[in-house]
Amino acid sequence: MAEKLLVIDTDCGVDDAQAIMMALVAPGVRLLGITCCFGNTSADNVCRNVLRVLSVCDRTEIPVFRGAMSTLVATPNLPISHFGTDGLGDVLEDSQPDAWRTQIQGEHAVNALIRMVSENEGQVxxxxxxxxxxxxxxxxxxxxxxxxxxxxxxxxxxxEGKGNRTICGEFNFVMDPESAYIVLEEYLCPTYIASWEFTCRNKLSWDFFDALVSQDTPAARFMKKITSKYYCRDAVTRRGVLFGQGFVSYDAYAMAAAIDCSVVTESVLCPVRVELQGALCRGMMALDQTHTLGKQHCVAVMTACDTEKLATLLMTALDQPRGARDSQTARL
Structure with missing residues (x-):
């Protein structure tokens, strides 16, 4: 099989970290680089978080690039408190808080993204x-x-018009609706979308989550720590009210689809458009299943997935660094 080339663009919070770890161990996958954007936290914190994840997984050879620090049109209200002000649960101590600056590539993330794709045209x-x-x-x-x-x-x-950042809007799109609009109008390549409702409707159990973070590996211990404050089975959340209780690693669904297309078992193929107006609907993605808009480009909006395959990918993702278990066993 041909090697799969990936580039990840991230606002590294807890679920981003899980998705990145998934890519690091996927067989036949080569991660060319990681570009960073504001979102779950500031762009600087995102860079530091990505480097923390790569360090835990012993994969610091992967280049990391700092990108957009704010939206195209307006400055969002930061910090965001989804996963603490630092994006990883506000539980990590750093004896050298500025050391990450020497580890980030000098090239801007946007330039790096263009370069990496252009150097591997048709493969990324x-x-x-x-x-x-x-x-x-x-x-x-x-x-x-x-x-x-x-x-x-x-x-x-x-x-479905259900949101987690606003009544009708999902976090990533609401944070920069104009950018979401541009991407879904102008990126005419094959496009696959894991919406917020899709991830919530394909949730995993909290018992699985407990087993996931209880593995005896550096990555699992890291994940258990950064999820300690914000992942709770008893918390009353908008997601729980709308879809029931369960563990949802949002970003992992998109990553799993990129790694193994068979993870997605059902999808809707149709044009989409991001709404830029309205007090309630700004940032919402609308599905045009009746082709009212006259758009030619269709995207695949995921609707169902093989949760057993997803669970396996997540479990494997925390078995890092590779060989950690074997080296521990050998010492015993």
Whole structure:
């Protein structure tokens, strides 16, 4: 099988970390680089978080690039408190808080994204896990970029008008609606979307989560720590009210689809558009299943997945660094 080339664009929070770890161990997958964008926290914190994840997994050779620090049109209210002000649960101590600056690549994330895709034309799948600002800027600099992609996988948007950031809007799209609009209008490559409702409707059990973070590996211990404050089976959340209790690693769904297309068992193929107006609907993604808009480009909006395969990918993702268990056993 041909090697799969991935580039990840992320606003690294807890679920982004889970998705990144999934990509690091996927067989036949090569991660070319990680581009960072504001979202769950500031762009600086996102860079530091990505480097923390790579360090835990002993994969610091992967280049990390700092990108958009705010939206195209307006400045969002930061910090966001989804996973603490630092994006990883506000539980990590750092004796050298500025050391990450020397580890980040000097090239801007948008330029790096264009370069990595152009150097591997037709081979790169781009997995977008945060606000789509870097992608919107990239297509403004290189309008041919979407034609050079093999595929685009997005975690974001809605398929039922239910939201987690607003009544009708999902976090990533609401954080920068103009960028989401540009991407879904101008990226005419094969596009696959894991919406918020899709992830919630394909949730895993809290018992699985307990087993996931109880593995005796550095990655699992790291994940248990950063989820300790914000992942709770008894918490009353909008997700729980709308879809019932369960463990949802939002970004992992898009990553799983990029790694193994058989994880997605059902999808709707149709044009979509992001709403930019309205007090309640700004940032919402609308599905045009009757082709009212007259758009030619259709995207695959995921509706169901093989949760057993997803669970296996998540469990394997926390078995890092590779060989950690074997080395521990050998010492015993």
């Amino acid at each position: 799948s781009l997995v977008a896990l945060g606000p789509l600002t870097n992608l919107a800027l990239a297509v403004r600099l290189d309008e041919e970029l979407p034609k050079k992609l093999k595929a685009l996988y997005i975690m974001g948007g809605n398929m």
